[in-house]
Amino acid sequence: MPAQQKETAHPGLAQVQFLTIAEVAKVMRVSKMTVYRLVHSGELPAVRVGKSFRVTENAVQDYLENAYYDAG
Secondary structure, three states: OOHHHHHHHOOOHHHOOEEEHHHHHHHHOOOHHHHHHHHHHOOOOOEEEOOEEEEEHHHHHHHHHHOOOOOO
């Protein structure tokens, strides 16, 4: 597949930022195990790369927005 076709096949994919489990845990201020549980339960979508998982920044933002709890 020529390089030009690859670029247009997924135009938004080049702008996607992937985070490691450790980076997600740091952003969310939780343990890595908590992030792994969210990924394995399907609450936080992730991509498996080899033996590792990667989570998009958008997925983290979406999860946090939907998990917001108004106590008042």
